[in-house]
Amino acid sequence: MNWTxxxxxxxxxxxxxxxxxxxxxxxxVEQCAGRxxxxxxxxxxxxxxxxxxxxKQLDEFLSKI
Numbered sequence: 001m002n003w004t005x006x007x008x009x010x011x012x013x014x015x016x017x018x019x020x021x022x023x024x025x026x027x028x029v030e031q032c033a034g035r036x037x038x039x040x041x042x043x044x045x046x047x048x049x050x051x052x053x054x055x056k057q058l059d060e061f062l063s064k065i
Contacts, residue, residue, distance in 0.1 A: 018059075036058060
């Protein structure tokens with residue numbers, strides 16, 4: 001699966017994202033709508049981590065869905 005597919009199937013995938021990253025709010029998940037850069041930004045904000053950390057998290061998430 002790639003991020004274009006994630007965006008297209010976000011309604012089905014967003015629950016998995018919230019399970020993986022419990023600090024994301026419902027609004028965070030809705031606003032991202034599967035867009036990788038926005039989701040990375042929200043992860044950075046909520047977890048206080050680096051962009052590299054957020055990108056690694058997203059890569060791992062993509063490989064598992």
